[in-house]
Amino acid sequence: MSAGSSAGQRAAALRAQAVPRGLKRRFLAAVGMDREGARLAAEARQWEAGKVGEQRTAAMLTPLGAEGWAGFYDRVIPGLDRANADYVLVSPGGRVFMPDAKMRHGRARIRVVAGRLMHGDVDEDRQIDGVLTEARFVGQTLGVxxxxxxxxxxxxxxGGGFILRGVPVVPADRLVELLRRNAGVPDPAAARTMWLRADQKLPRYVEGGGR
Structure with missing residues (x-):
């Protein structure tokens, strides 16, 4: 499964649900008052933006494959209900990274205010908690x-990037540079062991079914 697949599947499902069915929904849609349809369509747009962000990030990560990195996309996170890892990367040194791509409009900056992640005036701090939790569960599964x-x-x-509660937050175009700097000393044996473990213990994610 390629990057963004599960986000695309979720968006398509929401688009289908947004289509008015039944006399009441069709009437409300005709007079511009189908709030449920509007909510579903808005949620679908968020998932579609997520798909684009994941695909852009995957394209940026492609050169790392020639440098000995392994990438796994859309993988189940054991122990977290319906959660998936967009990317799990194993460096040539056997280190494991989980980048999380976020598409955000450019009318406001990503910043830290009173120790919380903000996009302009919108509190995004749940994103930090989310990636920390996902990384912890994947780490428990892989043992690293x-x-x-x-x-x-x-x-x-x-600042061109910052670290908040141990999580680097960077512009997407700096991601590959950051990964390369933290890849560790090359260790082909350790890297191969970790590739195999990740592929075995993190099954492919399927929207609606988990696996």
């Missing part, structure tokens, strides 16, 4: 520390 990162598309990031 896992480093989460947040890569932001479009919106500018204060």
């Amino acid at each position: 520390p896992v480093t989460p990162l947040i890569a932001v598309h479009i919106a500018p990031v204060d």
Whole structure:
């Protein structure tokens, strides 16, 4: 399964649900008052933006394959209900990283206010908690520390990037540079062991079914 597949599947399902069915919904849609349809369509747009962000990030990560990195996309996170890892990367040194791509409009900056992640005046701090939790569960599954990162598309990031509660938050175009700097000393045996473990213990995610 390629990057963004599960987000695309979720968006398509929401689009289908947004189509008015039944006399009442069709009437409300005709007079511009189908609030449920509007909610579903708005949620679908968020998932569609997520799909684009994941695909852009995957394209940025492609050169790492020639440098000995392994990438796994849309993988189940054991122990977290309906959660999936957009990317799990294993470096040539056997280190494990989990970048999380975020598409945010450029009318406001990504910044830290009073210790919380903000996009302009919108509180985004749940994103930090989310990636920390996902990395912890994947780390427990693989038996190694896992480093989460947040890569932001479009919106500018204060200072060209910062670390909040141990999570690097960087503009997407700095992600590959950051990964290369933290890849560790090459260790082909350790890297191969970790590739195999990740592929075995993190099944492919299927929207609606988990696996």
